[in-house]
Amino acid sequence: MSNTLAIGIDVGGTNTKFGIVNKQGQILMQDRIKTNERENAEGFIEVLAEKLLPMIEQNGGVENFIGIGMGAPNANYYKGTIEYAANLKWKGVIPMAELIEKRFGLPVKMTNDANAAAVGEQMYGVAKGLKHFITITLGTGVGAGVIIDGKIVVGHNGFAGELGHIVVRHGGRLHKNTGIRGSLESYASATGLRDTAIEFLQRDHDRPSLLRDYTINELTSETVFNCAEQGDSLSNEIFEYTGQILGEALATFVHFSAPEAIVLFGGLTKAGNLLMKPTRQAMEDNLLEVFKNQVKILYSDLKEADAAILGASALVW
């Protein structure tokens, strides 16, 4: 029975989810805390320990565990640090893996949350058995994890796979957190789609649209989705525009690493074909002959909360 369980911890901008996972990918127990409840990382670890230590005890104690896997924004795979994470309260470089290791007495592997999700898809999700694929999270931001030859790509400094930050429109929208103009995340995230909606409503100010029944504060990617479903043409164009940009970016990724599949997850995927039809079209239009009609676009079938915990835990096996 020894070393048969892993702990997965997913540090998000709002919540940190964690769970006890067996090798078959079953989450035996899980819970969550607010990531920013305390001011500093030490405080965070205390809040975490209050909930996680009893869970470890209920599952046979540390000797029953092989280790802790963590997914976190701006995580450095090699150093086990979280560095300058724009969405977290903790400033500078946090030696998170070391702190967790000390507190729980278990070895820690950490990578960025999107990389962890890719590993989860590979072990337990739609990418099971695939050697070359890329996962893209289309959520509040755009995250990505790249798998080549069955291994996650972390690169020289441990930060590879930051695909949400590539420039897709020269001189385009300013991304406030990064200072980069025209990056994928500025367009193909839930936030980006909302910004496109506001932009289009202002640009075509004479054009009727169901979107005009909402205040700016009420406008979200869901609102745009609902209006598009009701046949609103401006809302449809917002998805086409977003899909065009996303599809071009996917073509770039295909030219780089020649994956057999791209796995999408996150809130925006709920728009289904409204987003995917223009995305696939734009991707195919911008591919070399040798790549055309070869790359599968798949949706993750893991529940979102589960995927994060599973992915993080999968790092330790």
Next chain:
Amino acid sequence: MSNTLAIGIDVGGTNTKFGIVNKQGQILMQDRIKTNERENAEGFIEVLAEKLLPMIEQNGGVENFIGIGMGAPNANYYKGTIEYAANLKWKGVIPMAELIEKRFGLPVKMTNDANAAAVGEQMYGVAKGLKHFITITLGTGVGAGVIIDGKIVVGHNGFAGELGHIVVRHGGRLHKNTGIRGSLESYASATGLRDTAIEFLQRDHDRPSLLRDYTINELTSETVFNCAEQGDSLSNEIFEYTGQILGEALATFVHFSAPEAIVLFGGLTKAGNLLMKPTRQAMEDNLLEVFKNQVKILYSDLKEADAAILGASALVW
């Protein structure tokens, strides 16, 4: 003495260069033939055999060789085929590795020419000892080879690393061979720089420029370089524009695989700082904090003809 030599063959659009290489990376003998002298691949192999077989004999016969490495456009690493190469006479899918293997009685490894060059840089060039780097050829076209964890990235279908074909300007210049609009190769190749020159001369038709002393046929990337060196402001702007696009693309590559260096070679690199200053600036401007001032831009120090042969031969070790 057995198995101490390799053969490197670089199939180019015009010339095919080949040589006998020892493990220290010394080219003991070399020669070249016209790639398209004969109509089909079988004819090509006969012309090659006439020159290469005597070289093999002079170096102790096949038992002295470990194998043949080939770099070729549109080469499929897994299948050993050359597929739909736009710049070669041979149409369709050519089982080149198999044909060469049969004719010379030696095992053959083949990948695209830019990947082969990357392997050459890794074994014998400025990238010696580096585990994560990307080579970019800025020649008639833009080729690339990606090395991650010390291994060349070929991806699921064997065609990874086609970085010259990523879209850098949405709706931009049409690339005739690929049908893709606004791809890197349309701007950051010798041909692309020339097209920019023609475009700028037409757009700013009232503006004086030394470039106006040349006919359109005389205009080349070298002409633009020479005029820029003489202080011609339009020519300088052409390099700045090209560097801006190239630098943005380099930032995309860095976000993808987090290399420690990018190795440049090919004709355009002769422009030195005229191109490199704006390129580096644009790259840095478009990088996330964790990548800024970390990625070296290096120039290949291998002679161009040698690099191609060395790179191809290095595939077999």
